[in-house]
Amino acid sequence: MAREKRILVVNDDGLHGEGLAPLREALAPLGKVTAIVPERERSAASHCLTLHKPLRLKPHGPGLYAINGTPADCARIGVLHLMRSGVDLVVSGINRGHNMGSDVIYSGTVAAASEAAMLGVPAVAVSQGLKGGKGDYRAAAAFAVRVAQRLLKGPKRPVLLNVNVPALPPESVKGWKTVRLGERLYDQNVAVRRDPRGDHYFWMAGRWVRGRDLPGTDISAVRAGYISVTPLALDPTDVAALPKVAAWRF
Ligand SMILES: [Mg+2]
Structure with missing residues (x-):
């Protein structure tokens, strides 16, 4: 008999x-699901690793643990310690809000998945769009199951997928498209204020302004009502620029 899958x-x-419980529940029929998450929100933590303080792993009920660390820490502690006897798949999310285009550079959700892929485990990051500040996680949870079922079949080599689900009820989602990352544009204002002692402080709002609606991108697919699926590479080398830079005289 095949061994139970470990997710x-x-x-x-x-x-x-709010996307954690819907994801755990949806994946439960596929195998043994273990969740390790930061004890507090660490959105936009990117690929930060905690190297200079001890990490504590605390149980919060069956199959659920929290650590005083980052999303990438969660993937490392999960793969290298808690589930060291084997992990078949890592699913990161469901994030509250999209991670499209250049968001993937800042996203802790994507970083946790990419850390898993770097450790040799197939991984997918799943993010849900919000409408009026609210998320409907049903379509994202259902699609996460479909992706998980596919990734559990292989390939054996590491694979990293980034999935974004439009802010729509499941019946209104048109389907899914495999697309490249788009371009998301943020306002570039840094708010400067004074604290009660008269000293300046700064607040980086990073408010999203708009996405360029380029065809074949995650932003245009999600805008058209499709779930976007983007395979991400772990090697950010600009291969096209290599010969050009090699010809420069430094
Ligand atoms: Mg987040």
Whole structure:
């Protein structure tokens, strides 16, 4: 008989992230699901690793643990310690809000999945769009199951997928498209204020302004009502620029 599949769930929205429970419940029929998440929200933590303080792993009920660390820490502790006897798949999310285009550079959700892929485990990051600040996680949870079922069949080599689900009820989602990353544009304002002692402080709002609607990208697919699926590479080398830079005289 085939061994039960072992799935690690991580996120960056933390223990109280609203996409965590729908994801755990949806994946449960596929195998043994273990979740390790940050004890508090660490959105936009990117690929930060905790190297200079001890990490504590605390149980919060069956199959659920929190650590005082980052999303990438969760993936490492999960793969290298808690589930060291074997992990078949890592699912990161469901994030509250999209991670499209250049968001993937900042995203803790994507970083946790990419850390898993770097450790040799197939991984997918799943993010849900919000409408009026609210998320409907049903379509994302159902699609996460479909992706998980596919990834559990192989390939054996590491694979990293980034999935974004439009802010729509499941019946209104048109389907899915495999697309490249788009371009998301943020306002570039840094708010400068004064604290009660008269000293300046800064607040980086990073408010999303718009995405360029380029065809074949995650932004245009999601805008048209499709779930976007983007395979991500772990090697950011600009291969096209290599010969050009090699010809420069430094
Ligand atoms: Mg988040």
